[in-house]
Amino acid sequence: MLSGALLAMSYAMNPIWWAAWLAPAPVIVATLRAPVADRRRLTLLAGLIGGTSSFSYHLMVGGWFSAMLILALVAVAWSSTIRLGVTFAERRQLLPAVLAVPIGWAAIDMLLIHVSPHGSAGSIAYSQMNALPVLQVASLGGMPAITFVVLLAGSSLGILWATRGRIDRRGLPMVLVVAVTVIGATLSFGFMRLSGTAPAPGLSVALIATDGIRSQPRDWDVFRDTYGRAIARVIAPGMIVLLPEGVVRLPAVVAERGARSLAAYAARKNATIVVGVIVDEAKRITNRALIARPDGSYRWYVKQHLVPGVEAGITPGRAAIVLNGTGVAICKDMHFPTLERDYAGKDARVMLVPANDFAVDDWLTARMTVLRGVEGGASIARAARHGISVVSDRYGRVIAERRSNAAMGILRARIPVDPGDATIYAMVGDLFGWGCVLAWILLLVLRSGGLSRGSVRGGF
DSSP states (O other): OHHHHHHHHHHSOOOHHHHHHHHHHHHHHHHSOOOHHHHHHHHHHHHHHHGGGGHHHHEEEEEEHHHHHHHHHHHHHHHOOOOOHHHHTTOOOOHHHHHHHHHHHHHHHHHHHHHHHHTTTTTTGGGTOOOOHHTTTTHHOOOHHHHHHHHHHHHHHHHHHTTTSSSSSSTHHHHHHHHHHHHHHHHHHHHHHTTTOOOOEEEEEEEOOOOOOOOOOSSSSHHHHHHHHHHHHHTTTTTTEEOOSEEEEEEHHHHHHHHHHHHHHHHHHHHHHHHEEEESEEEEEEEEEEETTTOOEEEOOOOOOOOOTTEEEEEOOOOOEEEETTTEGGGGGGGGGHHHHHHHTOOEEEEEEEEOSSSSHHHHHHHHHHHHHHTTTTTEEEEEESEEEEEOTTSOOEEEEOOOOOOOOOEEEOOOOOOOOOOHHHHOOHHHHHHHHHHHHHHHHHHHHHHOHHHHOOOO
């Protein structure tokens, strides 16, 4: 129950970062001391309690079936990884015992990134968004590297506490060296990467958002009347003005006419304006971002990753867009590390992200986007309805933020444009994550070699 409570704090919409570092320890101790017949129930209970903090959110977004399925999968995944570590602990194989949980969950993260329609959403790595030094390891190994380091701490603590006085002392130094070295190196790297890198002034941005518009404007003139005054109040030469996702819905012909009008206005002001537009075409609907440029031209970006169910019937895009080192993506796109790596490969130093959240997930979804900047080495400007507009640098530091409300809110900031080198993660990709997948498979194969007599009896 204690592990479940710590997991619930880690998976919450506003997580507590230190809870994830301790979460595996109590259930590992309890499982090692319990009869074999009770172990599956104990570990499933921990996972079920842990999944309760996000259950109502999944229920709201995906319905009962989706919420129950996610809760069950979380519980089964925690149960299997914990029991895998316990099996090796009973064989007195301490290093595999300690590594089973962090490797297992880093592998699960890796698989979710590539097969889940929600991408990286739901990872325990996001619990660390207030622990900036820990986040920096994502620039090396991506999100699975954060998960591995955080769960290594709780796994080591649990295994060593449960087996104290009952283990071969020759195995203890290796476990301690591995745990201390990995965690120490991660924190040292994080502090070193952050030191001497205070956010420098960069591009001037203005993020405009309101929740006060009850119905989506279906006419360009209505959109202009709704947002035009706010845009005119902030726009200046060289500035980027960013509006949220889907603030207007237009037929394709009207959308093109509006795009030309906005591009001409942007040219007169020598500024860039990005607006989220739903475009109705003859046989399809697309969720787009209109980029009106200072030279009077305009471009369209089409959202590539859609919210299952909520955006049914919308056709996804297939191409990234980077203009003079500035990339554009839309909301759910930033839940996918693979997309941000694509942008990093195209030398995007700044990401502009129109978004529309579900209010209850505002902090978490904003921070998920911030983490993409750490992975790819990009500063982020994200304008959100029903959520938090945020500006962050390539190290995950939040420079400015504002939660949307009924008022027409404007967030002004300077977004750093860092000419630094691409991150290791952007260059090598998911090398660490796939390595964890292979290591997890190896651990499962090793477990099949049979149980020790002690494990058959149950407990120590």
